[in-house]
Amino acid sequence: MDIVIKLSQFLLSLSLLIILHELGHFIPAKLFKTRVEKFYLFFDVKFSLFKKKVGETVYGIGWLPLGGYVKISGMIDESMDTEQMAKDPEPWEFRSKPAWQRLIIMLGGVTVNFILAFLIYIGIAFAYGDFYVNNSDLKDGVWVVNPVLEKAGLKTGDKIVAINGSPVNKFDGGINELVILSKTVTVERNGQQQELTMPVNLIDQVTSSDVRGAVALRMPFAVGAIDEKSKNKEILKSGDVVTSINGQPLRYFDQLKGMLAPLAGKTVPATVIRDEKETPIAVHVSSEGKLGVGIAQLEERNLERLGYYKFQREQYGFFESIPIGINKGKERLVRYWSQLKAIANPETGAIKSVGGFYAIFNIFPDEWVWENFWNITAVLSIMLGVMNLLPIPALDGGHVMFLLYEMITRRKPSDKFMEYAQMTGFVLLIGLLLFANGNDIYKAIVRQ
Structure with missing residues (x-):
């Protein structure tokens, strides 16, 4: 039953993100009178689970849940439809539209991802508020649950005062990620403050360990x-x-x-x-x-009744929730960007922590709690937006890169060049998928 709950959350979240991302391309394409031939949730390699043509567009559900797509006429994309590109441009094709319209169409998907994430965080703030313990109330410090952090210098009983120089005022669910991504952690120990320098490869060490998390509230x-x-x-x-x-x-x-x-x-x-x-x-x-x-x-x-902690639950009105949610979205975006920079730095070893679909599946808990579901979906929406903006051909960011080149130089890359670029990007993406999902398999085997 637990696996069914996890799988249901995974598929619902993924479907929601894919459909809204593709709508981000579909809507501006239709507004600019560009023909959209297909709109698919998941990939329809060889066959579809469902499809229906409405007007000029075939809507369908594929069997391979690795993403989704819209096929826009007159565009070199993953379909590699070179026959269509060999014909003279039609007025309803993507290639016939002004560069600024094509840019808006290509940026539509990631724009929706970012807007969705911020809206979810606003909704979470309004519906659930904030739940935390004031850091000043942790008189006996924190519990260091991961031996990796102990080796790095943190000790159970330390009170975390600041991370990377920024004061820690609240102890909540985000503290673990901040510690794992930190360069320095300032603690209060035996009445004295000291700054601990975290190892460069802390992310690799933590994700390679058998213990999840970093620090926690000390429990009876x-x-x-x-x-x-x-x-x-x-x-x-x-x-x-x-x-x-x-x-x-x-x-x-x-x-x-x-x-x-x-x-x-x-x-x-x-x-x-x-x-x-x-x-x-x-x-x-x-x-x-x-x-x-x-x-x-x-x-x-019960923890409150026994005198261990006093938990704070801040509730926000609708208008109060807007700046709170926007700020949470910005924090998450900055944090994810920090993760990408760490992955790009060979010294951190963070690239070994890159996971594929199984890693994403495992993020979801084995019980259905809507607050957790929406938090995870917001994070995945930001991840999807940022990853799609990377300047890799075959991703939205690759198309945007070539469109910006065209707008600046007034020179449009040739169709042949775009075909080769798309093929190169596709190979890179397949390589990345194999690496990420191979990491999942390797970790599963090693940790058995």
């Missing part, structure tokens, strides 16, 4: 599932919050590290919060230094 030791073979089966209960073991206070689960090993094979006193009361018990530590229980994730209201 809440008992989850209990092993049937554990001697603590009748002693501990799911939902118990362990607050001391063998007389040692235990406020956070991360403090348990190393505490149990010296007690291996012993039965020791402990204290738990059960039914909102402190209850003394005795727990058995196995010969491996374990209690035989899983860890439960407490809900926000």
Whole structure:
């Protein structure tokens, strides 16, 4: 069932982005009286799942979910329709239109992607607001969950004060990405501030590790599932919050590290919060230094009730949501651009983290939460917009590059040159797809 939910979100998000992107080309093409021969969701290699001709355009759904396209008459695109290009230009063809109209048609798709992302962020701000913990309230610092960050110098209990010199005021879901992309992290440790320089290849190290994420809120030791073979089966209960073991206070689960090993094979006193009361018990530590229980994730209201954190939920009116959403979109755009620059820098090793469709599929959670769905869709919309703007022939950015050349020099590249450029770009894109999806396969094999 989990895979069905993930797949449904993946296909819905992808379909929405593809259709709206292609509409961005389709609408200005029709406004400028340019014939659109096909409008397809997914690629129809050899056959279509569905197609219907309405007017001069065939609308359809292909079977290969690697994208979509509109086929515009008189344009050298992925269809490589050289027969049509060999004929005299018709007034309704793309090549017959002024350069400025062709530029608008080509920029339509990415324009829609960026507008969509900003609209989604505005909608999220209005519908859900902001959810976070004030960074100033994290008196005991953060939990460094990834050993890579520990090697880089971060320690559990550090309070993150600034990232790349910018103050951190809120601890929310975006903190992990900021840390992973950081060059410097300023922390407060033992009452003193110090600036840590992150390794150049931090992205590569984090994405290559088996642990997802970087830092998290420090959590209490809440008992989850209990092993049937554990001697603590009748002693501990799911939902118990362990607050001391063998007389040692235990406020956070991360403090348990190393505490149990010296007690291996012993039965020791402990204290738990059960039914909102402190209850003394005795727990058995196995010969491996374990209690035989899983860890439960407490809900926000329980963390507040136990006095760990005070969560902030800011709600915005409609007009308040507009600047908030626009600002979030700008931040995301800048962050994604930083990722691309890191990928282009061989020293970072970030290119090894490039993923294909399986990586995108895995971004979606195995439960359907609309706020998460729209957040991911907004991110993917920005990614699609930026990637399509890259000056690679066969992408929108490649067509835009040649159109700008034509507008500046007043010289139009020949059809033969455009054919070769399109073929070169297509080969580059196939290579990129193979590399990205090959990375997915490699990671899946290595991590088995």
